[in-house]
Amino acid sequence: MSTTQTTGLAYVARGVIPPSPPPASEVGAVRWLRENLFSGWFNSILTVASLAIVAMLIPPIVSWAFIDSVWNAPSLAGCREVNPHGACWAVINERFNQFMFGFYPPELYWRPILTFVLMFVALAPVLFNGLPRQMLWFSLAFPLVAYFLIWGGLGLEPVESRKLGGFLLAVVIGVAGIVLSLPFGILLALGRKSHLIFLKTISVVFIEFIRGVPLITLLFVANSVLAYFFPPGSNLDLILRVVIMVTLFASAYMAEVIRGGLAALPQGQYEAADALGLNYQKSMRLIILPQALKISIPGIVNTFIGLFKDTTLVVVIGLLDPIGLIGSIRADSNWNGIIWEFYVFVGFFFFIACFGMSRYSQYLERKLKTDHR
Amino acid sequence: MSVTTEPSGPSFRIDMLWNDSRYRSTFIQIVALILVILAVMYLFQNVVQNLAALGKTFGFDFMTQPASYDINQRLIEYTSRSTHSTAAVVGILNTLMVAVVGCVLATLIGVTAGVARLSKNWIVARLMTVYIEGVRNIPVLIQILLLAAIFDELLPAPNAFRGDNATASMWLGDTVAATNRGAYFPIPVWLDGSLYVVLAFFAAICGAVWFGRRASERQQDTGETVPVLPIQAGIVLGVTLVAYFVMGMPIGLDYPSLQGFNFQGGLFVRNSYMALTLALSIYTGAFIAENVRAGIQSVSKGQTEAAFALGLRPNRTMSLVILPQALRVIIPPLISQYLNLTKNSSLALLVGYMDVTGTLMGITLNQTGKEFETLFLGMAFYLSVSLSVAAVMNLYNEQVKLVERTSAVGMGFSVLDLTTSMTGKWELLKKGDATMKREYGIRGLLNFFVLFYAVALVLLVNYIFLADITEARPSYFNWSGSKQIATLLMLIMVFATLLTCLFKNARFLDLAVLELLVFIFAVAVGWPFGMLIEGVSGPLIVMISLAARFAIIGYTIFGERPNLTFFHRVRRV
Numbered sequence: 001m002s003t004t005q006t007t008g009l010a011y012v013a014r015g016v017i018p019p020s021p022p023p024a025s026e027v028g029a030v031r032w033l034r035e036n037l038f039s040g041w042f043n044s045i046l047t048v049a050s051l052a053i054v055a056m057l058i059p060p061i062v063s064w065a066f067i068d069s070v071w072n073a074p075s076l077a078g079c080r081e082v083n084p085h086g087a088c089w090a091v092i093n094e095r096f097n098q099f100m101f102g103f104y105p106p107e108l109y110w111r112p113i114l115t116f117v118l119m120f121v122a123l124a125p126v127l128f129n130g131l132p133r134q135m136l137w138f139s140l141a142f143p144l145v146a147y148f149l150i151w152g153g154l155g156l157e158p159v160e161s162r163k164l165g166g167f168l169l170a171v172v173i174g175v176a177g178i179v180l181s182l183p184f185g186i187l188l189a190l191g192r193k194s195h196l197i198f199l200k201t202i203s204v205v206f207i208e209f210i211r212g213v214p215l216i217t218l219l220f221v222a223n224s225v226l227a228y229f230f231p232p233g234s235n236l237d238l239i240l241r242v243v244i245m246v247t248l249f250a251s252a253y254m255a256e257v258i259r260g261g262l263a264a265l266p267q268g269q270y271e272a273a274d275a276l277g278l279n280y281q282k283s284m285r286l287i288i289l290p291q292a293l294k295i296s297i298p299g300i301v302n303t304f305i306g307l308f309k310d311t312t313l314v315v316v317i318g319l320l321d322p323i324g325l326i327g328s329i330r331a332d333s334n335w336n337g338i339i340w341e342f343y344v345f346v347g348f349f350f351f352i353a354c355f356g357m358s359r360y361s362q363y364l365e366r367k368l369k370t371d372h373r
Numbered sequence: 374m375s376v377t378t379e380p381s382g383p384s385f386r387i388d389m390l391w392n393d394s395r396y397r398s399t400f401i402q403i404v405a406l407i408l409v410i411l412a413v414m415y416l417f418q419n420v421v422q423n424l425a426a427l428g429k430t431f432g433f434d435f436m437t438q439p440a441s442y443d444i445n446q447r448l449i450e451y452t453s454r455s456t457h458s459t460a461a462v463v464g465i466l467n468t469l470m471v472a473v474v475g476c477v478l479a480t481l482i483g484v485t486a487g488v489a490r491l492s493k494n495w496i497v498a499r500l501m502t503v504y505i506e507g508v509r510n511i512p513v514l515i516q517i518l519l520l521a522a523i524f525d526e527l528l529p530a531p532n533a534f535r536g537d538n539a540t541a542s543m544w545l546g547d548t549v550a551a552t553n554r555g556a557y558f559p560i561p562v563w564l565d566g567s568l569y570v571v572l573a574f575f576a577a578i579c580g581a582v583w584f585g586r587r588a589s590e591r592q593q594d595t596g597e598t599v600p601v602l603p604i605q606a607g608i609v610l611g612v613t614l615v616a617y618f619v620m621g622m623p624i625g626l627d628y629p630s631l632q633g634f635n636f637q638g639g640l641f642v643r644n645s646y647m648a649l650t651l652a653l654s655i656y657t658g659a660f661i662a663e664n665v666r667a668g669i670q671s672v673s674k675g676q677t678e679a680a681f682a683l684g685l686r687p688n689r690t691m692s693l694v695i696l697p698q699a700l701r702v703i704i705p706p707l708i709s710q711y712l713n714l715t716k717n718s719s720l721a722l723l724v725g726y727m728d729v730t731g732t733l734m735g736i737t738l739n740q741t742g743k744e745f746e747t748l749f750l751g752m753a754f755y756l757s758v759s760l761s762v763a764a765v766m767n768l769y770n771e772q773v774k775l776v777e778r779t780s781a782v783g784m785g786f787s788v789l790d791l792t793t794s795m796t797g798k799w800e801l802l803k804k805g806d807a808t809m810k811r812e813y814g815i816r817g818l819l820n821f822f823v824l825f826y827a828v829a830l831v832l833l834v835n836y837i838f839l840a841d842i843t844e845a846r847p848s849y850f851n852w853s854g855s856k857q858i859a860t861l862l863m864l865i866m867v868f869a870t871l872l873t874c875l876f877k878n879a880r881f882l883d884l885a886v887l888e889l890l891v892f893i894f895a896v897a898v899g900w901p902f903g904m905l906i907e908g909v910s911g912p913l914i915v916m917i918s919l920a921a922r923f924a925i926i927g928y929t930i931f932g933e934r935p936n937l938t939f940f941h942r943v944r945r946v
Contacts, residue, residue, distance in 0.1 A: 036495035043494045050496045198402040202409065212759035213752045214716035220734055224744040228423040229416045309512040316722060323514060339526060343519045347511045354510035 065344070075334035091335045092345050098329070099345070102165015102320050108157065112168050115149045118142060119175065127297075127364075143179055161239045165320035167349065173239075174308040177246035178254075178300070184247065185254025186293075190284065192259055203255070210252035215310050218245045223317040242314055246307070253303050261296035262288065295368060301361035305354045312350075322346045420745075435741045436461070436850045442736050444727045446643055457737050458850060462838045464732030465754060471650050471728065472715040472758075478654035479714060480707070483661025490666050501662070508659040513717055516656055521648035521724045528553045528644075531635045543629075550629050550636055556647060557629030560640040566620035573616035580612070581605040645726040649718065657714045661707060668703035669695065708766045712759055719755075729754055765872055825921050826871040832905045833864055859895040866891045882926065889922045 024030060037047045068086025070079040071093055079088035092099070101109060122142035125135040150172065152158035164172065191203030210218075222245040227236055265288060273283035315324040326342040329335055390400040424431065440460040441453050448466045451459055490501040508516070529541035531552045543550045550557040588601045617624065629639030672695050680690040721728040722735060734751040738744060837849055837860060849857065866888040873881045896902070896915055903911030 036493065039493065043492075046492075046494050046497050050494075050500050054496075054500070196398050196402050196405075199405055202405070208760070208763075209756065212756040212763075214719040214730075214755060216719045216722070216730060217734065217748060217752050217755065220738075220748055224738070225748055228420045228745075231419055232422050232426055305510075309510075312512040312514045313720070315514070323518070339522050340519075343515055343522065347515045347519070350512055350515070351507065351510045355506060358510065 076337050087341050087344075088338055089341060089345075091329065091338055091341055095325075095329055095335075099166045099322055099325060099349075101168045102325065103163045104159060104165070104168060105157075105163070108159065111149045111152075111156070115146045116171070118145060118149075143176075146175075161237045164239065166322055166325055169239075169314070169319060169321050170308065170311040173243060173246055173311045173314065174304065176243045177250040177307050178304045180243070180247040181250035181254045182300075184251035185258050186289065188251060188255035189258035189262060192255065193262055207252045207255050210249055211256070215246075215249055216313055216316055218249050219313060219317050221245055238317070238319070242317070242319065246311075250303065250307050253306070254300065257299035257303055258292060258296050260299060261292035261294075264295050265292055297368070298361040298365040301357055301364065305357050305361075308357075309350060309354060322349070429742065431745060433746055433850050435737075435743055435746070438741075440737065440740075442740070444732060446646060446727060457733075457741070458838075460737060461729065461733040461750065464727060464729035467721070467726065467732075468715070468718055468728040468730075468754075471646070471653070471718040471721065471726070472711075475650045475653045475657065475714050475718065476711045478650065479657040479661055479710070482654055482658030483710075484665055486658060486662035487665025487669070490662060491669060505659045505662050508656055509663075513652065513656040514720055514723065517649055517652040517720055517724060520652040521645065524644040524648050525553050530554075531631070534631050534636075535634075548626075548628055550631075550639075552636070553644070555641055555643040557636045557639040557641055559626040559628045560638075562625045562627045564623040564625065567623040569620055570613065570616045570624060574609070574613045577609045577612035581608045584608060643726070645721070645724040649721050649724055649726050653714050653717055656717070657710050660710050660713070664703050664706040664710065665699075668699040668701075671702045672698045704769060705766060708762060708769075712762055715758055716755060761868070761872070764869075822874045822925055823871065825925065826867055826874065829918070830864075830867045830871055833860070833867060836905055837864070855898040856900060859891070859898050859900050862891045863895050863900075885922070885926050889926065892918065892922060 021027075025034060038044045064085070065087050068083045069089050070082045070086055071089050073079040073082060073088065073090040076088055076091070079086075079090055097106065097109070101112060104112065119142065121135075122139040125131045125133065125139055148154050148156060150159070150164070150168075151161070188203045188207060191199045192207065194200050194203075219242065222241040223238070226241045226245065227234075230236060269287060269291065270283070273287040276283075278286065312321055312323050314321050318324070320328065323346060326346070329342070330338065390396050436458040437456050439454050440457045442460070443453050444451055444460065444463050446467060447463045448470065449459075449463060451463050486501050486504060489497050490505065492498050492501075528551050531550075531554065533539060533541040534543065534550065534552075541552075548559050585601055585605060588599050592598055627638050629636045629641075631637075676694055676698065677690060680694040685693065718728060719730040722731045725731075727735075729751055733747050733754075738747040741747070849860065852860070866884070870881070870884045870888045873884050901911065902914045902918075903909075905914055
């Protein structure tokens with residue numbers, strides 16, 4: 001048979017058949033729904049149950065918090081007059097400054113705000129390599145600057161410690177604890193990894209002791225016992241005592257984070273430093289610590305998040321942090337009887353701060369990981 | 374040919390102390406030691422001066438004085454005339470009650486949420502992400518206060534249940550009443566003969582366990598399988614129900630009922646306890662969920678694919694391949710979350726639940742003004758919980774860590790080493806269960822070991838803390854020094870030995886021997902063993918305990934080697 005004959009046959013296809021569209025259940029939204037929400041009876045039940053929960057919870061919460069809520073009223077009774085079913089955000093509106101600064105003198109609000117802004121300037125050279133190295137000097141000086149800005153002195157009008165409150169107090173205690181605990185944490189971590197048995201024992205005992213007791217007991221110590229350890233007649237401010245104990249608390253956790261960073265460095269780095277003939281101090285300062293601290297930054301941020309949340313505990317020794325302020329605002333007859341708005345507001349504020357920081361630390365973790373491949 | 378000579382350097386110079394590596398470490402440590410001693414002396418001197426200025430003394434005698442305050446939630450007998458030490462024990466038990474219940478709840482919540490977050494179901498995974506991220510980023514204190522407020526404000530008052538047109542009603546067929554004071558649950562009532570039902574229940578559980586082990590032994594030998602779970606359930610349910618009906622239904626339920634202005638009967642759980650436990654579980658559960666997710670994701674996908682290639686079904690893959698490997702990653706952070714929960718339970722103070730922070734470090738501190746002593750005792754409690762849990766965790770980690778070809782066993786001193794040369798058996802003994810027979814059924818001698826030390830521990834704790842303190846039997850703080858030391862040592866040793874026989878550990882024998890020595894010491898100082906069990910004479914208890922201890926040690930050395938583990942399954946050799 002020749003080829004000319006075969007071309008004339010009727011049952012040989014002449015062209016390519018166009019592909020038919022996929023079945024309707026395998027494309028687009030339907031496929032997505034089938035795969036992600038209804039892939040079997042168990043998943044379907046779960047989906048329906050979850051949707052029911054969402055439908056049950058969201059509308060009342062939205063209408064309470066947004067649709068029926070009252071933003072401007074002189075008192076709780078005023079709120080209830082406008083809309084008895086909604087949230088009374090008027091109290092937050094009126095007491096917002098108190099939640100932020102406690103009883104800090106209003107005409108001096110610029111000082112904590114400036115401190116807060118300067119804190120980011122001080123942080124920038126630590127977190128971004130592109131900035132000029134000279135800025136690190138400012139980072140070093142920042143704690144002193146912050147102290148004088150917040151408490152006054154050096155020509156600034158002094159402010160008493162007990163006027164500090166609200167989120168200002170939480171941030172002060174949290175940041176002071178973390179910043180001051182960094183050097184202690186590094187020393188403790190080095191001590192725990194050291195071959196010197198005495199230093200190692202001290203470090204381990206300290207770290208395990210602090211990590212073994214709740215922060216609340218350390219705050220009790222700050223409140224009632226710590227003053228005994230100082231020479232007679234020295235009158236330490238309560239906030240200072242709290243900062244001391246919080247620093248001790250944070251340095252134990254910091255030490256564990258940095259120890260993790262030290263352990264994560266390849267052994268070759270230590271050996272290379274030795275091979276170069278560097279002594280212990282130089283090898284630590286030039287080779288090991290810069291790398292170990294860089295790896296530890298996400299852990300340090302996580303420690304800070306934990307500590308920042310834990311600053312709420314200072315309410316047990318009578319400091320007016322945001323939760324302590326709730327009680328004092330409720331004592332005002334205008335706002336007596338408000339419950340949920342306070343918790344929602346304070347919780348939301350902490351959530352924004354902590355969630356933002358944890359996202360940032362996750363981003364850092366990813367960024368630092370690729371560097372070390 | 375070059376000749377190396379010892380450098381005939383100058384003799385000792387002072388700068389060699391910090392430049393020469395031969396002297397440096399010693400020098401630094403001596404300097405550090407001196408500094409630490411100076412610092413401690415300075416602080417101590419300050420404390421002494423400050424206390425003297427205030428006219429305060431240091432001592433624990435206040436612990437035996439009447440506490441004269443009430444605690445509304447207690448697991449043991451307590452009145453306002455009880456001593457401060459009893460109040461502290463009430464607080465400790467309350468803390469432990471929150472911790473234990475909270476840990477169980479948190480594990481349930483956390484495992485569910487962690488698995489659900491990995492679910493292929495889009496909406497479930499998103500919901501769990503919202504829960505985990507939301508709860509993790511809000512201080513636990515706010516969550517506790519919020520939950521307490523929800524219970525207090527949104528639940529009806531008891532009198533709302535009253536009358537014909539009551540605005541509130543009980544739940545679950547009129548058995549549970551949730552009020553703004555607390556919840557009332559039905560409580561079992563034990564009538565005559567209920568003991569036999571309970572015994573039958575435990576016997577049935579033993580039987581079910583025995584059956585399970587027989588079944589797995591059979592499967593190992595012959596490959597035949599039987600439906601284990603239904604049969605086990607049948608054994609337990611059947612035996613218990615038969616005993617229940619034969620004894621004439623001796624166990625009933627006492628339901629709460631509204632009488633007057635309040636509910637009577639049933640089990641009353643205060644809202645402060647429920648809010649605290651629930652909030653802590655939800656908070657810790659979010660962290661556990663992240664650990665669980667990380668653990669499951671740490672098992673590489675190849676393992677799942679290999680299991681599927683072998684023909685395992687998804688749930689068998691999960692239980693036999695993924696979970697055993699994931700647990701290695703999950704357990705250590707899980708334990709530290711348990712510790713966090715226990716430490717966070719000290720926030721009970723803020724919702725009015727009297728845990729150890731509220732009693733010992735709260736009211737007792739304020740009443741007696743003994744800041745040092747109360748804070749010391751409170752911290753010692755939390756520390757001992759943390760350290761013993763950490764010890765258990767280390768044992769577990771040692772057990773599950775990947776064993777390389779050479780297994781490093783027992784570093785440091787061991788009494789076993791003293792006799793190593795006598796017989797090779799010691800070496801095998803130390804190497805753990807590599808060549809040991811797997812124990813099937815409940816005849817494992819280990820069960821007896823565990824039981825013995827557990828009973829000893831319970832008796833001791835009961836005697837020291839809980840038994841009635843009368844004139845004839847003063848409290849711990851008034852005992853003679855040797856008796857106090859003997860008691861403390863016995864407590865620690867019994868606890869440590871119990872832990873080591875629960876977990877596979879080469880040092881079990883060492884601890885058992887040490888424990889025996891402590892026991893002999895306690896007998897020597899005249900410890901009142903007659904007080905441990907009412908109605909049994911002291912010498913008899915001593916004889917039985919001694920015999921049991923010798924039997925355990927003797928069996929461990931000479932007998933068929935026991936498989937010193939509850940949690941670790943070994944290949945049958």
